[in-house]
Amino acid sequence: xxxxxxxxxxxxxxxxxxxxxxxxxxxxxxxxxxxxxxxxxxxxxxxxxxxxxxxxxxxxxxxxxxxxxxxxxxxxxxxxxxxxxxxxxxxxxxxxxxxxxxxxxxxxxxxxxxxxxxxxxxxxxxxxxxxxxxxxxxxxxxxxxxxxxxxxxxxxxxxxxxxxxxxxxxxxxxxxxxxxxxxxxxxxxxxxxxxxxxxxxxxxxxxxxxxxxxxxxxxxxxxxxxxxxxxxxxxxxxxxxxxxxxxxxxxxxxxxxxxxxxxxxxx
Amino acid sequence: xxxxxxxxxxxxxxxxxxxxxxxxxxxxxxxxxxxxxxxxxxxxxxxxxxxxxxxxxxxxxxxxxxxxxxxxxxxxxxxxxxxxxxxxxxxxxxxxxxxxxxxxxxxxxxxxxxxxxxxxxxxxxxxxxxxxxxxxxxxxxxxxxxxxxxxxxxxxxxxxxxxxxxxxxxxxxxxxxxxxxxxxxxxxxxxxxxxxxxxxxxxxxxxxxxxxxxxxxxxxxxxxxxxxxxxxxxxxxxxxxxxxxxxxxxxxxxxxxxxxxxxxxxxxxxxxxxxxxxxxxxxxxxxxxxxxxxxxxxxxxxxxxxxxxxxxxxxxxxxxxxxxxxxxxxxxxxxxxxxxxxxxxxxxxxxxxxxxxxxxxxxxxxxxxxxxxxxxxxxxxxxxxxxxxxxxxxxxxxxxxxxxxxxxxxxxxxxxxxxxxxxxxxxxxxxxxxx
Numbered sequence: 001x002x003x004x005x006x007x008x009x010x011x012x013x014x015x016x017x018x019x020x021x022x023x024x025x026x027x028x029x030x031x032x033x034x035x036x037x038x039x040x041x042x043x044x045x046x047x048x049x050x051x052x053x054x055x056x057x058x059x060x061x062x063x064x065x066x067x068x069x070x071x072x073x074x075x076x077x078x079x080x081x082x083x084x085x086x087x088x089x090x091x092x093x094x095x096x097x098x099x100x101x102x103x104x105x106x107x108x109x110x111x112x113x114x115x116x117x118x119x120x121x122x123x124x125x126x127x128x129x130x131x132x133x134x135x136x137x138x139x140x141x142x143x144x145x146x147x148x149x150x151x152x153x154x155x156x157x158x159x160x161x162x163x164x165x166x167x168x169x170x171x172x173x174x175x176x177x178x179x180x181x182x183x184x185x186x187x188x189x190x191x192x193x194x195x196x197x198x199x200x201x202x203x204x205x206x207x208x209x210x211x212x213x214x215x216x217x218x219x220x221x222x223x224x225x226x227x228x229x230x231x232x233x234x235x236x237x238x239x240x241x242x243x244x245x246x247x248x249x250x251x252x253x254x255x256x257x258x259x260x261x262x263x264x265x266x267x
Numbered sequence: 268x269x270x271x272x273x274x275x276x277x278x279x280x281x282x283x284x285x286x287x288x289x290x291x292x293x294x295x296x297x298x299x300x301x302x303x304x305x306x307x308x309x310x311x312x313x314x315x316x317x318x319x320x321x322x323x324x325x326x327x328x329x330x331x332x333x334x335x336x337x338x339x340x341x342x343x344x345x346x347x348x349x350x351x352x353x354x355x356x357x358x359x360x361x362x363x364x365x366x367x368x369x370x371x372x373x374x375x376x377x378x379x380x381x382x383x384x385x386x387x388x389x390x391x392x393x394x395x396x397x398x399x400x401x402x403x404x405x406x407x408x409x410x411x412x413x414x415x416x417x418x419x420x421x422x423x424x425x426x427x428x429x430x431x432x433x434x435x436x437x438x439x440x441x442x443x444x445x446x447x448x449x450x451x452x453x454x455x456x457x458x459x460x461x462x463x464x465x466x467x468x469x470x471x472x473x474x475x476x477x478x479x480x481x482x483x484x485x486x487x488x489x490x491x492x493x494x495x496x497x498x499x500x501x502x503x504x505x506x507x508x509x510x511x512x513x514x515x516x517x518x519x520x521x522x523x524x525x526x527x528x529x530x531x532x533x534x535x536x537x538x539x540x541x542x543x544x545x546x547x548x549x550x551x552x553x554x555x556x557x558x559x560x561x562x563x564x565x566x567x568x569x570x571x572x573x574x575x576x577x578x579x580x581x582x583x584x585x586x587x588x589x590x591x592x593x594x595x596x597x598x599x600x601x602x603x604x605x606x607x608x609x610x611x612x613x614x615x616x617x618x619x620x621x622x623x624x625x626x627x628x629x630x631x632x633x634x635x636x637x638x639x640x641x642x643x644x645x646x647x648x649x650x651x652x653x654x655x656x657x658x659x660x661x662x663x664x665x666x667x668x669x670x671x672x673x674x675x676x677x678x679x680x681x682x683x684x685x686x687x688x689x690x691x692x693x694x695x696x697x698x699x700x701x702x
Contacts, residue, residue, distance in 0.1 A: 025360070027359075028360070032364060134356075135352075138352035139353075141352055141353025141354075141356075142352075142356040142357060144353060145354055145376070145378070218359060243319040244320070245363070246364050249363070249364055249368070250318070250363070
């Protein structure tokens with residue numbers, strides 16, 4: 001199978017630099033990193049991809065069984081690393097993808113040599129002695145919200161997803177469609193993301209790790225950032241003066257600075 | 268919409284003067300409807316936030332919908348605080364990134380929280396207002412009441428789910444039915460043909476449609492240590508009724524042969540059974556060839572004695588390339604009359620000779636470009652002549668390829684059975700079933 005096509009892999013930046021893999025979270029696709037890539041491109045080789053079921057990945061590769069667990073998404077990461085024969089790459093994962101990176105680094109330690117976790121959460125639903133920020137009912141509400149939006153979106157976004165090479169404004173089209181995913185696949189990703197519990201997996205992390213959290217994040221509250229930081233010995237926690245769950249979009253300079261600073265400190 | 272502007276005499280006759288006053292009053296009211304008044308009491312919610320989501324301005328309509336006081340909202344709440352948790356997650360994972368990317372986003376379905384604990388479905392559109400230098404300053408948001416729309420959407424969603432469920436059910440039912448049909452169909456045919464010392468056998472069965480049970484049948488089975496019985500036939504019709512007759516026919520033939528294997532006696536018994544069983548209202552009958560073969564290990568030959576009830580004659584393919592029919596004239600359809608005569612024929616197969624039985628699906632296949640010509644008995648005879656001397660397995664394979672070539676010209680099921688004496692007598696024998 002052509003993994004690069006399956007996961008819509010794009011490679012940018014400095015081919016002689018250390019490779020940084022940027023992995024999007026639930027909701028959108030690799031375009032989420034649009035403001036991050038320029039900051040990394042000078043010194044690093046930057047690899048972007050879409051998880052199967054997101055963005056411009058190959059929808060025929062999707063299976064509910066595989067992508068019903070984070071391991072399925074982690075396999076995407078490992079397979080992309082293998083396809084490009086990456087070694088000792090730095091994996092930057094947003095939100096649930098931070099945990100996907102943890103699983104991938106454990107499965108293929110020779111491929112991933114450092115982790116940057118952007119607004120990570122190992123568990124979104126509250127548990128005894130743990131505050132993830134959400135109840136099970138909240139998650140059901142999100143799934144309903146997804147559904148009601150796709151009802152309104154489907155006819156409008158379908159032509160954009162299909163693509164139209166004759167249209168010159170292709171770049172714009174990309175950003176227009178980047179949150180538009182097949183609703184059935186999005187539902188699977190949402191379930192997998194928000195019902196996952198990867199707290200025990202944090203123990204497996206042995207590589208240098210940067211935890212980036214936002215001061216005001218309605219998806220991953222501060223307690224969660226602290227939890228991740230505590231669970232990974234030797235990790236660095238940076239709290240960005242940013243609101244929302246996507247600091248790489250809402251506070252790109254601060255986010256880029258934190259990531260490049262961490263990269264510079266790696267041997 | 269039609270808009271009347273200025274003074275314009277309409278077709279109103281005497282009412283003309285009175286009608287002039289109403290627009291004038293409306294215009295006056297419009298002039299007093301300041302932009303501020305319009306903002307506050309517009310039929311939609313307005314909201315402006317700083318880039319971090321903090322509410323900077325909100326109109327009375329939205330506050331009224333949500334049951335909130337201005338003082339509790341402005342400068343104190345973020346836009347996401349007004350949303351339900353599900354809406355907030357959707358906002359963070361879709362709405363906010365898209366808005367950041369594009370600078371605007373429209374028609375997103377979200378739910379807002381009301382102070383009384385209720386929720387209000389809304390449609391939200393936002394644009395980013397930029398400063399002179401292009402840097403984002405604030406977000407302007409319009410909120411539309413979507414209660415009716417959401418109720419309608421929920422009905423649509425429900426209908427879609429119901430339809431989806433029905434479709435899946437129908438597909439599962441269809442798959443189950445096809446599987447049941449396939450199992451039933453296989454039960455009408457032998458899994459493998461028995462090994463017969465000094466004889467080679469091969470068979471092939473082709474259904475015209477996977478959805479329909481076929482009416483063709485064949486079998487080969489031992490009678491005593493020396494003799495084997497074989498039969499091949501075609502029940503009139505298709506589908507479950509035909510399959511029921513096929514099943515009855517097959518087991519009647521086998522049972523009758525154990526009592527008295529004489530081909531005429533066997534077909535007479537079958538005729539009685541079918542005639543009694545189906546005479547009431549729904550006559551069912553079949554055409555069939557039933558025979559006995561007795562290979563002689565000493566001579567390397569095999570004696571064949573068969574009877575036919577209305578079935579196309581068997582072909583004999585001689586090792587020397589000669590091909591002929593084994594005529595059984597006068598044999599009547601089985602099951603149609605209380606008593607029926609059956610024609611008997613005999614032959615001896617020498618080494619390299621093969622006996623071929625077939626149903627009319629083969630000879631009645633539609634051929635030619637326009638699919639109007641039938642393949643026919645003569646064409647089959649010529650085809651067989653090309654393959655005379657070949658062992659049964661090779662012959663059946665060749666015929667199978669011939670059937671492939673008919674494509675959609677093959678309307679009916681086709682059964683083929685070949686029995687042959689090996690060209691050079693070998694110890695033991697080989698058996699192949701290509702069905």
